[in-house]
Amino acid sequence: MSVTPLQALPLDQLRQRSSTKWRTYGDDVLPLFVAETDFAPAPAITAALSRAVALGDTGYTPPDPGIAAAYSGFARRRFGWEIDPARVRTTCDVMMGVVEILRRVTEPGDRVIVTTPVYPPFFECIPEAGAVVERVPLRDTGTAWELDLVGIEAAFAAGARAILLCNPHNPTGTVHSRETLAALADLAARFGAVVISDEIHAPLTHRDVTFTPFLDASPVAARVGYAVVSASKAFNLAGLKCALMVTAVDETSAVVRALPAEVEWRTGLFGAIAAVAAFSPESDEWLDAQLAALDANRALLAELLAANLPAARYRIPDAGFLAWVDLSELGWGDNPAVKVLRDARVALHLGPLFGEEGRGHVRINFGCSPEVLREAVERIAQISR
Incomplete structure (x- = not known):
């Protein structure tokens, strides 16, 4: 069409x-x-924010602004991914979500893999969480970039405790295949490591490519992974401050649920209002x-x-x-x-x-x-x- x-x-x-x-x-x-x-x-976002301003709806973000259900519907429509809204929690932005999760799944001094070249704040948020950056560059095949699974395996074997994945990848725009993500999950599981997947660019996957959410790549990925997502890149909402932390099994959900209430309080009300509108079918x-x-x-x-x-x-x-x-x-x-x-x-x-x-x-x-x-x-x- x-x-x-x-x-x-x-x-x-x-x-x-x-x-x-x-x-x-x-x-x-x-x-x-x-x-x-x-x-x-998007017109739905303009309408929602305009109504909020007209009402003076500028207070604290409520416990359930509707964003978990909205994103669940969006993920189903756009990615064929079934999310339990009860396994979604919000925060200020994607990097804040990453830091808070890293603080719970790593110990001070633990190494966290990044696949360079990669979004510059990755190099800052890992030390902010008390961990150490370990670089495993993407492989250049001559026609594309891909995860260096051999290099990642070696880093896990040497003691790296987590990998901070960019999926889709910034800056190359690479969308990792389901097979690659499943293989990464298997490696993490073998070495007792976790995968935190920054999926902020996922809604902007082009029609000739299929995006696979990490948590949906395989049952193993669901067990070892956390996803942090936002409407901010696809809908140009970075200044409104709202991101979602998504999990798929009881063990990882418990980690996110145990985060301090302040982590969720950092969600901007306008960010939540705009994200609900962005993730609605209307947009x-x-x-x-x-x-x-x-x-x-x-x-x-x-x-x-x-x-x-x-x-x-x-x-x-x-x-x-x-x-x-x-x-x-x-x-x-x-x-x-x-x-x-x-x-x-x-x-x-x-x-x-x-x-x-x-x-x-x-x-x-x-x-x-x-x-x-x-x-x-x-x-x-x-x-x-």
Whole structure:
């Protein structure tokens, strides 16, 4: 079925926003760095928040704002995943949920695996929980990235107690297969380790790929895993502060239930209200339209780079609105985003922040209009000549 792509808002309107994307740099810079998108909110979200403001509904978040049931329905519709709403608990954001779970499943000094290049806050939230980062880089097959199960097995065998999984992966946009996730679960079970799966980008999996929630990958995965999810990336709600911690069996559910009440009190009321609206069937059409726009843009970026920056290396991502691009051959050093910002006035995310594997790379946010994406690449091409 054909879906009409969502249209990004015009730049003059976007520049009136007060978020990080639009207040970090001046109006001469095209901001394609932080993970914020340029679309108007889903109508159901706008209506729900507008009603809350009109009512003065700005107090404390209630014990059951309806988000567990809403996400359960969303997961069933979008992923074919059956969730027991009683096994869902909320908190402020995904990284806070990760830290709180890590504090309960690791001891101070325990090693936690991350699969680099990976979302930079992973390197901060693990020490915040008292653990130590252990890097096991993704395997580059030449055509895709995948988990290095041999390397992960070695790390578990050497004593790593957990793995912090990015599924779908940021920055590469990789969606791990059910078979890979099941194999990871088997390794964790063998060594008595746990898997914490950050699935914030899952709603943005593109139509030609199937997303498998880690907890649904196998019965073993359900036993060893925790998932932390949010509407914030797919629906551009990061400032409203709401995430969900999801479990699948009694043992892991007990761990999350035992978290202090304050962990749940940190959930923003507007975040909960917006998330209920986002995960409702009423927002499915909007999400599909956004995915159509992002699908077009991920292909457009490949065309633009091939035409204007043929030395750039880019693989079309399976999910999301973030592109991982290797600019090493341009000779712009380990951190090419610095030159791009200075000389082209385009802000990209700094590759080395994602780990050693990010040297020579940039991350590009293509959750914008085709016109902005085109101008950004053309500006970068100008400084390469």
